[in-house]
Amino acid sequence: MTRVADDFVLPFAIEGAEARGSVVRLGAVAQRVIDGHGYSGVAARLAGEALSIVSLLGAALKFDGTLTLQTRGDGRATMVVADFVTPGQVRSVVTVDPKAEPDAPLLGQGTFALTIDPDEGQNRYQGVVELAGSLREAALAYFEKSEQIPTRLQIAVGEVQVPGEPPQWRAGGIVLQRIAREGGTKTAEVNEDDWVRFGALMATVGADELLDPKLTAEELLYRLFNEDGVRVFEPRPVxxxxxxxQARVDNILNSYSDEELDDLRTPAGAIEAKCEFCGATYGFERAAAAS
Ligand SMILES: [Zn+2]
Incomplete structure (x- = not known):
């Protein structure tokens, strides 16, 4: 069976045009996160979408750091968090309101924030936009408002059945951004025509193309942009x-008062903290010197 390597971001540029982008394909990574949480339905879809978005954006960072996507809203999913640590570590957690009506809006009213924390040197950056329907729409609103870069984005999440294997969660996406050529003019008419045409091509990208493990990212790009010529760069593993x-848990819990810690004790008197991202559990004992 030929099966393409998964879990990467593939940057590309359209030859001779002021447009570049990347494709993300997440197989085992999506499966690990979604299955690790036991997610299905809305939570699975949002976790996969968030992983795709932070992978596409994080892989484009020009410095070492952390990129975090976080929504807060009054819809069925009250919070979606995903982060990307350079060069390519991701994780995600989704909080679904168990009391929400099944026909309630997915994300509802609220905020979508992207935060970039460079490891050193530069300042923390945060862009916030209002939630607008889906994570994809919120991400597009972010690009428009915070970065002012014309952007096309498609993302997809789904369970894919490979014969002879259990269904696997997969997530994928493609982003295309219009970039100003160095020293060039932004308003040349031919470029506008190109951009409109690229946008129309991007709109044709279907979930099957983003998720199909037998269609490589290169094949997808060729399908879309072969007339223009497309150049791919080194893939970035995710x-x-x-x-x-334990050190982070100790650090946080040492700042709690004794009363606050007592609230966390199990019936047996132990203090345990569970990581909401990966499920790891940590014990905690206040150091004798601290009390
Ligand atoms: Zn963890």
Whole structure:
């Protein structure tokens, strides 16, 4: 069986045009995150979409750091969080309101925030837009408002059945951005025509193309942009990894008062903290010197 390598972001540029982008394909990573949480339905879809978005954006960072997507809203999913740590670690968690009506809006009213924390040197950056329907629409609103870069984006999440194997969650996406050529003019008419045409091509990208494990990212790009010529760059691997650690838990819980800690005790009197991203559990004992 020929099966393409999964879990990467593939940057590309359209030859001679002021447009570049990337394709993300998440197989084992999407499966690990969605299945690890036991998600299905809305939570699975949102986690996969969020992973795709942070992978596409994080892989484009020009410095080391962390990119975080976070929504807060009054819809069925009250919170979606995903982050990307350079060069390619991702994780995600989705909070679904168990009391929400099944026909309630997916994300509802609220905010969509993207935060970029460089490891050193530069300042933290945060862009916030209002939630607008889907994560994809919110991400597009972010590009328009915060970055002012014309952007086309398609993302998809689904369970894909490979013969002889259990169904696997997969997530994928493609982003295309119009970039100003160095020293060039932004308003040349031919470029506008190109951009409109590229946008029309991007609108044709279906979930099957983004998720099909037998269609490579290169084949998808060729299908879309072969008339123009498309150049691909080195793929960036993406993997699931969590940043939780005993030291981080100790650091947080040591700042709690004794009363606050007592509230966390199990009936047996132990204090345990569970990482909401990966499910790891950490015990905690206040150091004798701290009390
Ligand atoms: Zn963790």
């Amino acid at each position: 993997r699931f990894a969590c940043r939780c650690s």
